[in-house]
Amino acid sequence: MKRLLIADDEPHVTRVLKQSLERQGYQVETVQNGELALERIHEQVPDVLVTDIQMPRMTGEALCKRIQKELPQREFLIFVLTSRTEIEHRDWSRQINNLQFLEKPVSIRKLISKLERYFTDQQVQKSQ
Numbered sequence: 001m002k003r004l005l006i007a008d009d010e011p012h013v014t015r016v017l018k019q020s021l022e023r024q025g026y027q028v029e030t031v032q033n034g035e036l037a038l039e040r041i042h043e044q045v046p047d048v049l050v051t052d053i054q055m056p057r058m059t060g061e062a063l064c065k066r067i068q069k070e071l072p073q074r075e076f077l078i079f080v081l082t083s084r085t086e087i088e089h090r091d092w093s094r095q096i097n098n099l100q101f102l103e104k105p106v107s108i109r110k111l112i113s114k115l116e117r118y119f120t121d122q123q124v125q126k127s128q
Contacts, residue, residue: 001027002119005046007037007063008081009055013106017050020108026115034058038066046076048115050102053082064096074098077118081106 004026008014014030021028029046031037035058037051049067053060060080067074078096083104093099102111 001025002048002115003027003044003046004029004048004050004115005037005040006030006050007032007034007055007060008050008052009033010052013052013081017106017108017111021112021115024112024115032056034060034063034066037063038070041067041071045071045074048077048079048118050079050081050111053080064093064099068096079111079114 002025004021006014006017006028008017008030009032014032018028018030029040031040033055034051037049038058040046041049051060051063058066060082064078064080067078074097076098078099080093080099080101081104082101093101100114102114
């Protein structure tokens with residue numbers, strides 16, 4: 001089963017994402033901030049991390065930078081949820097491998113489509 005970790009401090013967002021993704025067959029765990037997400041990643045690496053950018057205790061940006069520093073060989077995909085569309089708010093992401101932005105409000109269909117494409121590509125790469 002494909003494991004997703006969702007880090008977002010808005011309970012409504014995590015609840016909707018968790019329910020929708022579990023219906024699609026994903027195993028989903030949620031945490032409320034970047035610190036908790038980093039702890040969970042060190043305990044059990046997810047297949048995909050979905051993180052909000054603005055959270056208390058550790059932002060999504062800080063989380064991504066810590067992951068890149070502490071797990072430079074990681075293979076899991078990171079989706080960053082943000083309402084900020086200005087390109088300067090994304091400059092930091094150029095140093096993070098395997099990262100994609102998703103605009104808020106999040107389209108569940110778009111997220112599921114991107115997940116399906118990602119996992120299909122992973123299967124193709126493993127079979128080659």
